[in-house]
Amino acid sequence: MANVSVAAEWQLLYNRYYRKPELYRMRWKHIDLSRNKVACAPFGGPIAIIRDDSKIVQLHSESALRKLRIFNSAGVQLSETVWKNPGGRLIGMSWTDDQTLACIVQDGTVYRYNIHAEPLEPNISMGKECFEQNVVDCVFWGNGVVCITESNQLFCIPDFKNPKPCKLADPGIEELPFCMAVIEPQYTMSGNVEVLLGVGEAFVVAVEEDGVQQLGAEVLRGPLQKMAVSRDGQWLASFTHDGRLLVMTSDLQKVIMEQECESALPPEQLSWCGMDTVLLYWDDMLLMMGPRGDPVRYLYDEPIILIPECDGVRILSNSSMEFLQRVPDSTESIFKIGSTSPAALLYDALDHFDRRSAKADENLRLIRSSLPEAVESCIDAAGHEFDVLRQRTLLRAASYGQAFCSNFQRDRIQEMCKILRVLNAVRSHEIGISLSIQQYKLLTPSVLVGRLINAHQHLLALRISEYLGMNQEVVIMHWSCSKITASLAIPDAILLEILLDKLKLCKGISYAAVAAHADKNGRRKLAAMLVEHEPRSSKQVPLLLSIGEEDTALMKATESGDTDLVYLVLFHIWQKRQPLEFFGMIQPRNLARDLFVAYARCYKHEFLKDYFLSNGQLQEVAFLLWKESWELGKNPMASKGSPLHGPRIKLIEKAQNLFSETKEHTFESKAAEEHAKLLRIQHELEVTTKQAIFVDSSISDTIRTCIVLGNHRAAMKVKTEFKVSEKRWYWLKVFALATIRDWDALEKFSKEKRPPIGYRPFVEACIDADEKGEALKYIPKLADPRERAESYARIGMVKEAADAASQAKDGELLGRLKLTFSQNAAASSIFDTLRDRLSFQGVS
Template sequence: MSLHPSLSWELIDTVFYRSRPCYESLNWPFDNFNLKDYMVSIGPFASIYALYPKSAVVNLQLTDVNDCITVLNGSGMEIFRINWNFTLNQIVKVGFTRDSKLIMVLKTGICRLYYNYQGDFNEYDLKLGTIKDARFSLNGDFAVQTHSNKFAYIPNIQDPSPVIFQQLETEDVEPYHITTWTFTASKGPSETAATHGEFQDSVRFFIFTTTGISILTSTSTEPILLNHAFLQSVHLVSISPNQNFTALYAANSIYILDGEFNDLLIQHENVSNVSDLRWCSNDVVVYTCNNSLNVLGPTLETLKFYTSGTPYLHAEIDGLYYLTNDGLNFFSRVPNITEETFKIGSSSPSSVLLDSIEYLDRRSPKANDLLEVIMDDLVLAVDGCIRAASEEFDVYWQKNLLRAAAFGKVNLDLYDSTEFVQTCNYLRILNIIRAPDKGIFMTYNQLQEFGIEKLIDVLLLRQLHYLCLKICDFLDLPNFKIMTDWASCKLKYSTNSSDDELLSLIVTKLEKEKIDWTSLSYVAHNEGRTTLAKNFLTYEPSTSKKVRFLLDVGDGNYDELEYALTISDEDSDADSILLILLQLHGTLTNVEFFKIINDKPSAIGVLKSYFYQFDDTMLENFMFQDDDIIGQILLENNMAKKTVLMNRSKYTQFLQSPTNNFNKVEQVQLDLRNTFANIVAGEPIIKTLEKIIVVDLKKAQNVASKLNVTSRQFAMCVLQTLAPIAAKHPELYDFANSKHGKVLKFETYFRELLKRGEKRQAGLYLKSCKDMASREKIKAYIQCGMWKEAERYGYSNTNERFENWLGI
């Protein structure tokens, strides 16, 4: 029988915490292994580690330092190795994306993303010069510090477009020394922002120097400087997940401050040799020193766990993993429902229901007696046992709690079993992936937050296709992604098999499955199996996908294009035919072009229907050669009509003017690029003005005048640009009261700010809103939370009592 869960609980103030082993022994693939001799990076859920020797970093002055980076699973079993020359490619930091892909940041400003565990990678140039340091967040985004003390945030390294980043410069801090730094990006980039390379105001950098702290945001042009005595020697910093608190290690003390660094809440003195400092959720601070893990509570009460060597920490949403030479452990707060269920002497409904199972196993009638006691709270008891089961790592207690829930559920007439079924399913999956050969020790809460589909992606990285199929069958999920990945792996790594053998094997297994055969064609083509790639196309039902593949890999090859046109013509896919004809039209002579479409009726129909828009002369020649008299007449008639319409239309008289205007706009934008690097020539005028308004409003007014933007258009652009930026609200208010801003009514400013939730700022404009009816203005004051102003205005401007109007 397993030990009672409460035996491992430790009390800090009035809250219980516990440290539980994930893997009590690790399968390190090294002889005489000691974790302190390695640089260690821990990935999501402590399910993957990257290790490389510290000696390889220390001995960089040697002419040639060759070693390897070893990637292991959570139980210490090797996944793959990367041979590395640490002299030629100096590593700044190793981290992981949220889906466990390895990221390497190199000193040269190059960033590598290993998208599988066979050593294949994509490389990106951050274009920031020499990198000095980097920090990774829990979500896989990261930030870097350059040797010139500039800071940049990279939200998503997997974006195939050039890496998007926001560069933030500090003031010249020399001869002062940057002691440490960190960043927060809680909300991440929005979809729109990510598209344009911009970020929300949530990205902040905290740079600690020997003179204090500088706080940088993505919208501020000057750093916010704070200076306290203890801020001048900070060596470690950790910000709580909700960003309400900050923990600092400085001058042999640990300080807990509020999120804005204004109020010192706790000071824990006489702490030395601290090697790491992290928050465990938002509850307590955990720090490591002298072969121990230490926990600091909100009233300076502490816990100490002795470890074999100094542990390495990795924080997650519901707790904190710590890795030592001997094992992997998980430290977390004991949830309230677990405390109620297992606390000695507890009389909660879930605890009583769990006790009833013990009597049920003995076939004692007392089981029914206990059930009668909690009958009024039986739903709470069942829910409590289900949630307590999800928190336990020990299978014995999982089963007992779920049996108790099932026993209670049977005695309820109406009970929604969805949560019970999901908990059983998820725990079964968790117990499988927690096995040492899988090495993914996730908690139930982490799995819920991460999602089953993303878990399958992680398992596919490790090529555990059979397990993924079993999970999909178990949860009734589609499996086409797994089948496609399995087939792709077969193509990549079955080097000794012929094309016919691979085709037979894959088709036999997958012919009845709904998979993307075109993706297999791409893989086969990349592996040099061009014949096999075309054979896979015969199983692809989508003509447009076939054509897209042939155009991508054909590189203008005549045979490939003719084959693509043939299959498009057979399926009468007009869009694909038009795409191919346009590509052929630019590469073939008229004779060759007419020959290739001669026996393809669908292609001829598309040519006659659409090609008058592109090349009416060529179309006329084709109709003449084809003896299509009616087509020639229609074409001539169509051109005659267009000529008459053009001559009659007043708009054609001014075609030269818009062209000249466009050239003028483009020239102004090119001139502005010397000052504003993010301006793109040819972009809409309003977009250009928005970028300038944020930085220099007066400059934007001059540019608007040059580009003939009306005063009203410019004022509306200023309003819509500055309204979302809190730091720019005073500037917006000054503009609204200027002659340029008064072309818009104050009501317009009020409504725009109120729409964006800026009630206090919107209220500033109400005094100047002269065109509002009295009742509308009172309502506006109330919407802004300005009750006193609403009452004062109501008494002075309405004939009836204000209370009656409000319905009081």
């Protein structure tokens, strides 16, 4: 009997059954759809209603103020706002994919509202040209709109998320079209929206951004009065001028179906029901037509609105919300009158089992080989049901059958139970989202949770997220931000406790993001308290800076040890605070201080000097000044007697003064003093000699250069000024004179007095200059016979070297000298003889 009662509600269209269960009795009062403009969102979404100002209506007890009211699918009011009627008459409104209500008015302005009837900024304009022409009609799709003006020009916004209005090609028509439809960009070859216009001819004008073409001249016998494009953009259903329903391909090349309708008057609404049938609605009759068979009629004594869905059509009337859909195959196989399918027998077996009848066992034996298929059909049919009791019975039947299946996937029933629990929860009157299972799968659970959040149904969203094992962070974040916005009267400390109680449910949640929202709402103290709980410094520190908590930000950044974060805080405070205040903040924090000093050493010397002076670190300032003097010396202009040497010397003198104020830096003070003195002398030398070869050379090099240039007086002055020792002076002068090959001066210098360095440097200088004759002047004066022997050997004088070596009585020396003259056999034998004699003397 149950099977009969279920199938009795169905209607047969050719060989397909259709059903129209009532989803809700509408909760609203005194709503007449015929007097209002109505926009219904797909996927069981909200309903927006506003009095139609194009109709003259009696107000009864209503207020004269027009209100935009938003209801859920069950007629429970969610929100309302006064419609200010800006920009002229309301031409059309629709819900976008993200459940934003878009309302287009006469001057081409699009006003947008969220589900709480709160206006969203900014308003979108269709452009200046559209504004001047007046909009008369529009067609919405997913996230866009096309409108037509009094001048028959088309304007389009392809995507409200990136609202760039564009004008489509001129359709070249004189009269307003009878009807208008849109093929969405995702289904066109060009990827741009295509607008179909039913004009007063036997063809349709297809308009795109870059062109216009005429379609259907071969297949149409007159103008079209109404058009509807299928969900996938492939088919066009249309109502002709002579009362026929025509279904064609969307390029109007091929007719798929043509049927006479019962009325030549164009229907008020034309809609696809899934992909199977087309619905036509006149003021008292809804006609459902398929490819074959007689149409199905539904009579209504009140106005209705058709809301196309992916798997059917929702039908909204003043009193109810219904859902017209094709009966799913699994449901048909179980409940069709006289069905003997395995699923029907399994469903029947459960009924017998409940009544303790032996027929249950008989049914199971009949379908044993098809039992898994029967179980699957029962599970699938349960998913398609809106009636909870019927869902339960079908799942019990599946569970009963599964007990006798060895190879059936055990988690299928559990999975379906989960889906149905979610669907039943959101279908309740209070929530009013009447999703079918197909719509739910197409929408996805995460989008459903997002919609619940936006409707402020946070508790249900949280429970569904938890139940389905989804991330709850999105829900808790949105709830926290909404709570802050709505709780202006609650003190910060109490609100913080309320927020923390929920925020701690989700590990890794961004406290900083909630704190940012609190700050945006003018609750800086709450924001500071919240950000304390953020474990990630990278999120915490920037927010502390944005809410003016610089001290805390610096402390947190240094504690984290992240140098990038510390620098972020340093630069922020540096710009905001006075220098002394800034220095005071960084001084006690080693990491911040060291990073500042490291940066300032490279880029901000003056600022760093101020910092060191403020801390009494005079020696650090002195080192900086000294470094600056060297940097100045690298300047290519600091040569040829450049005036830049003056500032360099002053910098070094300043450094010397600062060093002299600290007892620990006596050496540095003296060094700086002598450096300045040397630079001054070198600068004078460059000016007088007009040669840029002195500055930044050493004292020794300066003396040597003076001697080479013949400026002996200047060399002597440098010697005296810097107390150069006699030994060093002699070394420098000997080699400088040898460099300029002034052998007379060298000889004269050697005779001034006995050289404190001996005569060896004179010999070395002459030999290095390859002047053997000059070297012979000094070799005999060498006191040490070893040195004499080696020097003679270096200039190739064998006999003299041998004589000197025999005086030294050094066997090792004789060996070395033999190696020196290894190419000369005679010389080698001399040194061998001498070594033999020396060893003989040693033995005797």
